[in-house]
Structure formats: structure tokens, C-alpha cells
Amino acid sequence: MVDRAKLADEQKAPLGAFVLYFLRLGALGFGGPIALAGRMESELVQERGWIQREDYLEGLAFAQLAPGPLAAQLAMYLGYVRAGVLGATGVAITFIAPSFLMVLAISVLYVRYDGLKWMQALFYGIGAAVIGIILRSTIKLGGVTLKRDPLLWAIFLVLAASTAYTGREIVWLFLLAGIVSLGVKTTSSRTGSVAIAIWPATLGLSEPASKHWALCLFFLKSSLFVFGSGLAIVPFLHGGVVDSHHWLNEHQFLDAIAVAMITPGPVVITVAFIGYLADGLTGAVLAGLGVFLPVYLMVVIVAPFYRRLSRNDGIKAFVSGVTAAATGAIAGAVYILARHSIKDVWTAAIACLAFIVLWRWKVPEPVIVAGSGIVGLLLYTSFGGR
Structure with a gap:
């Protein structure tokens, strides 16, 4: 049997290079959690060998079971695998900071110029390209996680x-x-399953009087109640910021989702935009802390126990089932997103072209996103988005 710890030590990249990788991914990684998870597998496991495949699959299952956005959870877990708490901390900061600063800059412009009229045109093209990016990442991820196991394929299809x-x-x-x-996969009566899903005790807490802390508590709850894809946070956010608290109106909320899709990094970074519109710079910072701090704490507190348990054969079988389910849910999310992003023959063509280009050639995703945005602007201006 291969000694995973020894093999990992032999292939370890310098911590600085490992952290810089996530800085680049946070600054240039488009396509949402599905595409980002696929890139981590492709680049860290297949191309560079910095992370062992079993560690990656365990991290993917952990990120799917634990509350919080998938991409950020997986990135921090891999950072923990590489260098413990220091690695998780470094990855958390470098992965989140670039997109947070970008969204913050867009928020300032949005407020100053009373909305971004060009955003809808950009999203017309970029949203379609994102579908192609996600589809390609889903296919690659499925090949890694499912292989030729009929049971895992059945789980995939159901989810x-x-x-x-x-x-x-x-x-x-x-x-x-x-x-x-x-x-x-096992007949041992001594093995059992493990679930990391934790429902927070904050559910029963009343909203504080201060708007600052009301924002922070709301986004803390949103992180703890959302599992898997960062896009799953959207319905929860809508009910809170639009319907309950009235921090944003419907149009502003839709713009917030568009901002999340046209910026790199984790999709849930849209909370910075929402927080800024609701309560300025303080609101943006508190919203970011509310969403990402629970994710970080979940990794550094729970991951050590999870990694020890995951070496057990029964737990490995459990994790393989959860990973197949996660991959199936990601595939289902492609359909959901496509219903909103593929509006006509033009957006269908953009999505197909993005998929084909990525499948056949190693074109950087930012190039595809930028090109799709330009095409979207031209088409939307010429045809009104129809």
C-alpha cells in the first residue's frame, strides 16, 4: 500500500508557491464553485502533483457535507492538507481577497453612478460562457470521481x-x-458513517438592534445553512436582504448576482456587494466575515478528526458515495444555471463555443470570459439581448 503521507511529503510544493496558486485562482478563476473545484483537481492533482487524489476527493466530500460555500471550503481544506492551520489560513486570505476587493470596487462605482447599466449587457455574454466552462469542468470531475463504478454512476444520476x-x-x-x-462496499458491522453537517445554534437568536451586527448575524446564518454550491445561497439571501430586511430592492439584488458571475473567485463573494449597498464599507467587511469565518473554523476544527476517520475503509466507502452525490448535484446545477443564462440562439452559441474551445485547446478561462463579455456587449447593443 502506498504511504500517502510520505508520498505527499516528497511532492510538496513550497508553501509560498502553494499559497500563490490560490491567489492566482482567486484573481483569475471564473465559472463558480463547479469550475473552481474542477480546476483545483486538474492543476493541483493531475498537472502539479501537489495534492494526492484521495486527499482531493476527501476534501470534495468534506466541502459538500459541511455548511458553507463549496469552493472556499475545498480550497481551505487543501490548504490544511498542505500545511495545517497555517496553510488553511494562507489559502483563505489569498483565495478570497482578490475577488472581495474587485467586488468592493464595483460596489463603490455602482453607488456613485447609480447602477451599472452595462452590467446586464456584459452578463448576457459572460453568463452564457460560464455554462460552457462549468459543463467542461463537470465532465472532467465526473471522470475522476465516478470512474467505472456502476453504484457511483447510479448515485450520480439520482442526485x-x-x-x-x-x-x-x-x-x-x-x-x-x-x-x-x-x-x-463493506459488510463490516463495526464501521459506520460520518456526517459533518451541522445546523447552527444561531437559529433561535433574535436579530440585534445594531444594523452592523444584524448584517453580520444574517450572513453568519446564511453561511451555516447553505451546503454545497455557493449558488445555493441565492434563495436564502433573497429572502433576507429583499423580503425581510429590505436592505436591497429586487433590481439591486439581481445586479448583485450578476456581479458574482462576472468576477472571479467564489460566487458567494456577492455578499460584499450586498453588504456595501446595505451599510457601506463596514457592511461589506461584516458580510464577508459572516460568510467565510464559519467556513474557516469548520476546516481548522473539524478537518483533523475528519482526516483520521477518512483512513477507515468504511469511511472511504461512505466518502465515495458522498463524492458521487456531490458530482451529480453539480451536474444538476448546470441545468439550473443554463435555464437562466441561455436565453436565445446567441447565448446558446456562446456557451457551445466556450465549451468547445476549452475542450480542445488550453485557452485561459479569463480570456474566454473577457471575449464573451465583449461579444455580449455587441450583441446586446445590436439586438437588445434578443
Whole structure:
């Protein structure tokens, strides 16, 4: 049997280079959590060998089971695998900071110039290209996680269908997938399943009087109640910031989602835009802390126990089932996103072209995103987005 710890030590990159990789991914990684997770697997596991495949798959399952956005959770977990708390901390800062600063700059311009009229035109092209980016990443991720295992493919198909049909990721199905995989792959009565899903105690807390802390508590709850893809946070945010607190109106909220899609890094960085519109710079910072601090604490506190448990054969079977479920949910999310982004023949063509270019040639995703944005501006101006 291969000694994973020894092999990892032999292939370790300098910590500085590892952290700089996530700085680059946070600054140039487009396509949302699905594409970002796919890039981590492709670049860190396949191309550079800095992370072992089993560690990556364990991290993907951890990120799917634990509350919080998937891409940020996975990135911090891989940082923990590389260098413990120091690695998780370095990755957390470098992965989140670039997109946070970009969104903050857009927020300032948005408020100063009373909305960004060009944003809708940009999103017309970029949103379609993102579908092609996500689809390509999903196919690559499926090849790594499912291989030729009929059980894992069955789990994948069930979760893909349920996610596409319901429009959300159902946590108990992930846990059930792990239990089914455990039951089929092992007959040991001494092995059991593990679930990291934690429902926060903050549910019963009343909103504080201060708007600052009301913002922070709301975004803390939003992080702890959302599992898997960062896009899953959208319905929760809408109900809170538009319907309950009235911090944003409907139009501003839609612009916030567009900002998340046209900027690199984790999709949930849109909370910085929402926080800024609601309460200025303080609101943006508190919103960011509220969403990402629980994710960081989950990794540094729970990951050590999870990594020890994951070496158990029964736990490996459980994790393989959850990972297949996660991949299926990601595939289902492609359908959900496509319904909103593919509006006509032009956007369908952009999505197909982005997929083909990425599949056949190693064109950097930022180049595809920038080109799609320009095409979107031209088409939207010429045809009114139709």
C-alpha cells in the first residue's frame, strides 16, 4: 500500500508557491464553485502533483457535507492538507481577497453612478460562457470521481435529476448516498458513517438592534445553512436582504448576482456587494466575515478528526458515495444555471463555443470570459439581448 503521507511529503510544493496558486485562482478563476473545484483537481492533482487524489476527493466530500460555500471550503481544506492551520489560513486570505476587493470596487462605482447599466449587457455574454466552462469542468470531475463504478454512476444520476428538478441540493440525499455506498462496499458491522453537517445554534437568536451586527448575524446564518454550491445561497439571501430586511430592492439584488458571475473567485463573494449597498464599507467587511469565518473554523476544527476517520475503509466507502452525490448535484446545477443564462440562439452559441474551445485547446478561462463579455456587449447593443 502506498504511504500517502510520505508520498505527499516528497511532492510538496513550497508553501509560498502553494499559497500563490490560490491567489492566482482567486484573481483569475471564473465559472463558480463547479469550475473552481474542477480546476483545483486538474492543476493541483493531475498537472502539479501537489495534492494526492484521495486527499482531493476527501476534501470534495468534506466541502459538500459541511455548511458553507463549496469552493472556499475545498480550497481551505487543501490548504490544511498542505500545511495545517497555517496553510488553511494562507489559502483563505489569498483565495478570497482578490475577488472581495474587485467586488468592493464595483460596489463603490455602482453607488456613485447609480447602477451599472452595462452590467446586464456584459452578463448576457459572460453568463452564457460560464455554462460552457462549468459543463467542461463537470465532465472532467465526473471522470475522476465516478470512474467505472456502476453504484457511483447510479448515485450520480439520482442526485443530478433531483437537483435539476427541485432546484436545490438536498442534504439528506448526500448522507443517504454515503450510507448506501457504505452498505454495498463493506459488510463490516463495526464501521459506520460520518456526517459533518451541522445546523447552527444561531437559529433561535433574535436579530440585534445594531444594523452592523444584524448584517453580520444574517450572513453568519446564511453561511451555516447553505451546503454545497455557493449558488445555493441565492434563495436564502433573497429572502433576507429583499423580503425581510429590505436592505436591497429586487433590481439591486439581481445586479448583485450578476456581479458574482462576472468576477472571479467564489460566487458567494456577492455578499460584499450586498453588504456595501446595505451599510457601506463596514457592511461589506461584516458580510464577508459572516460568510467565510464559519467556513474557516469548520476546516481548522473539524478537518483533523475528519482526516483520521477518512483512513477507515468504511469511511472511504461512505466518502465515495458522498463524492458521487456531490458530482451529480453539480451536474444538476448546470441545468439550473443554463435555464437562466441561455436565453436565445446567441447565448446558446456562446456557451457551445466556450465549451468547445476549452475542450480542445488550453485557452485561459479569463480570456474566454473577457471575449464573451465583449461579444455580449455587441450583441446586446445590436439586438437588445434578443
